[in-house]
Amino acid sequence: xxxxxxxxxxxxxxxxxxxxxxxxxxxxxxxxxxxxxxxxxxxxxxxxxxxxxxxxxxxxxxxxxxxxxxxxxxxxxxxxxxxxxxxxxxxxxxxxxxxxxxxxxxxxxxxxxxxxxxxxxxxxxxxxxxxxxxxxxxxxxxxxxxxxxxxxxxxxxxxxxxxxxxxxxxxxxxxxxxxxxxxxxxxxxxxxxxxxxxxxxxxxxxxxxxxxxxxxxxxxxxxxxxxxxxxxxxxxxxxxxxxxxxxxxxxxxxxxxxxxxxxxxxxxxxxxxxxxxxxxxxxxxxxxxxxxxxxxxxxxxxxxx
Amino acid sequence: xxxxxxxxxxxxxxxxxxxxxxxxxxxxxxxxxxxxxxxxxxxxxxxxxxxxxxxxxxxxxxxxxxxxxxxxxxxxxxxxxxxxxxxxxxxxxxxxxxxxxxxxxxxxxxxxxxxxxxxxxxxxxxxxxxxxxxxxxxxxxxxxxxxxxxxxxxxxxxxxxxxxxxxxxxxxxxx
Numbered sequence: 001x002x003x004x005x006x007x008x009x010x011x012x013x014x015x016x017x018x019x020x021x022x023x024x025x026x027x028x029x030x031x032x033x034x035x036x037x038x039x040x041x042x043x044x045x046x047x048x049x050x051x052x053x054x055x056x057x058x059x060x061x062x063x064x065x066x067x068x069x070x071x072x073x074x075x076x077x078x079x080x081x082x083x084x085x086x087x088x089x090x091x092x093x094x095x096x097x098x099x100x101x102x103x104x105x106x107x108x109x110x111x112x113x114x115x116x117x118x119x120x121x122x123x124x125x126x127x128x129x130x131x132x133x134x135x136x137x138x139x140x141x142x143x144x145x146x147x148x149x150x151x152x153x154x155x156x157x158x159x160x161x162x163x164x165x166x167x168x169x170x171x172x173x174x175x176x177x178x179x180x181x182x183x184x185x186x187x188x189x190x191x192x193x194x195x196x197x198x199x200x201x202x203x204x205x206x207x208x209x210x211x212x213x214x215x216x217x218x219x220x221x222x223x224x225x226x227x228x229x230x231x232x233x234x235x236x237x238x239x240x241x242x243x244x245x246x247x248x249x250x251x252x253x254x255x256x257x258x259x260x261x262x263x264x265x266x267x268x269x270x271x272x273x274x275x276x277x278x279x280x281x282x283x284x285x286x287x288x289x290x291x292x293x294x295x296x297x298x299x300x301x302x303x304x305x
Numbered sequence: 306x307x308x309x310x311x312x313x314x315x316x317x318x319x320x321x322x323x324x325x326x327x328x329x330x331x332x333x334x335x336x337x338x339x340x341x342x343x344x345x346x347x348x349x350x351x352x353x354x355x356x357x358x359x360x361x362x363x364x365x366x367x368x369x370x371x372x373x374x375x376x377x378x379x380x381x382x383x384x385x386x387x388x389x390x391x392x393x394x395x396x397x398x399x400x401x402x403x404x405x406x407x408x409x410x411x412x413x414x415x416x417x418x419x420x421x422x423x424x425x426x427x428x429x430x431x432x433x434x435x436x437x438x439x440x441x442x443x444x445x446x447x448x449x450x451x452x453x454x455x456x457x458x459x460x461x462x463x464x465x466x467x468x469x470x471x472x473x474x475x476x477x478x479x480x
Contacts, residue, residue: 022370022371023396023399023400026371026392026396027393027396029374029392030374030377030389030392030393030396031389031393032389033378033388033389033392034387034388034389034390034393036388037381037388037389038387038439044388047382048385051379051382051383055334058334059334059338062334062338063338063339066338066339067339132339133339134338134339134383135337135338135339135340136337136383136384136385138351138384138386138449138453139429139432139433139436139450139453140386140432140433140440140450141385141386143384143385145337171385172385179385181385187440207449208448265339266339
């Protein structure tokens with residue numbers, strides 16, 4: 001009996017030691033994986049995109065009931081506010097019709113001026129409309145997964161936009177799905193320009209809802225409400241893509257309210273502007289080939305010239 | 306002489322034993338669904354810390370250190386964080402739960418809940434430290450982290466209730 005108790009206690013002690021050894025081993029392994037991951041090797045990148053591809057169908061199926069529930073809720077809301085909404089839309093329609101006539105006038109004027117200047121138009125953009133199937137944002141990372149990948153013509157570095165404005169850029173591309181890094185992520189940097197003053201700056205994410213403007217000249221005349229658009233520097237995004245407006249100036253920080261509502265995105269448009277950006281050159285991608293990519297997406301539209 | 310379990314019984318046992326880890330994976334996926342919580346920020350709390358804590362307390366053999374490491378690694382791949390960050394965070398959280406198991410396992414619910422708050426707080430701190438080191442800049446904006454901490458705190462009681470029910474129903478005789 002005594003011998004049996006002794007053997008049991010030895011087994012328990014051995015198990016405890018094994019557990020502790022495994023714990024220390026796994027802690028060391030996690031540090032090792034961090035070092036390998038920091039080097040951003042091809043293997044790690046492949047593994048990431050492979051997993052995104054694997055979970056894409058599951059997440060797509062799982063996110064549909066949520067999308068339906070949200071749609072039902074918004075339908076109810078719309079029905080409640082139908083009369084007010086109708087009046088607002090009638091007013092908006094009036095304004096838009098005025099803008100339409102101005103737009104047509106400018107378009108013909110623009111065409112005539114381009115003809116005179118022998119102007120070469122920007123390359124045409126193609127769009128892939130993709131549903132958001134996962135929100136992988138956490139305290140220190142802001143990203144999404146969308147259901148469109150290499151098969152749909154998505155390329156790393158493309159701009160992700162909503163109807164309202166820029167949202168982020170494509171970070172990883174799988175065959176069926178891609179990860180989009182949001183503008184609010186702490187590592188996101190986008191060259192922008194203040195539309196009114198034409199001062200260039202960099203929009204830097206800070207993991208809050210309001211990214212901030214950096215590298216502005218000291219004597220810049222900036223006001224709350226100033227529109228911020230992309231400057232096109234670096235060639236990743238075209239010039240003049242709406243980003244947001246100055247929300248507040250606090251302790252030397254200029255915070256921006258994005259036009260796109262990052263917490264209400266169901267679909268994103270991934271845009272191939274066919275620009276030979278620095279991202280593609282850094283990756284060693286032949287930009288002349290990338291420029292020829294045409295995407296068979298749902299909403300393939302030419303950019304308005 | 307003890308009877309050898311049939312193949313069916315062995316499969317049944319293996320499936321039952323995998324319930325705690327499967328629940329953790331389920332919560333991991335639920336956390337990244339596009340909930341689009343207006344004005345509340347990211348919903349993806351470290352919800353997976355809840356099953357890790359609960360099962361470490363009540364069924365430690367079914368939530369092993371290896372399973373916790375694997376959950377962390379899957380989370381890293383899914384979230385796009387630097388590989389190893391969530392793995393290390395979950396392992397530290399697991400270690401806190403293991404070290405306090407004797408105190409919390411038989412304690413009243415409120416104490417167990419406080420234990421979870423302690424564990425997820427330590428895990429959150431580790432996550433913040435790692436994010437600071439990895440990004441090479443100190444992130445003073447702790448609002449999202451605090452929000453996620455609160456989400457975890459609020460989500461613990463219903464999750465624990467559901468796990469206790471599953472434990473009674475399916476893991477009663479499983480060691």
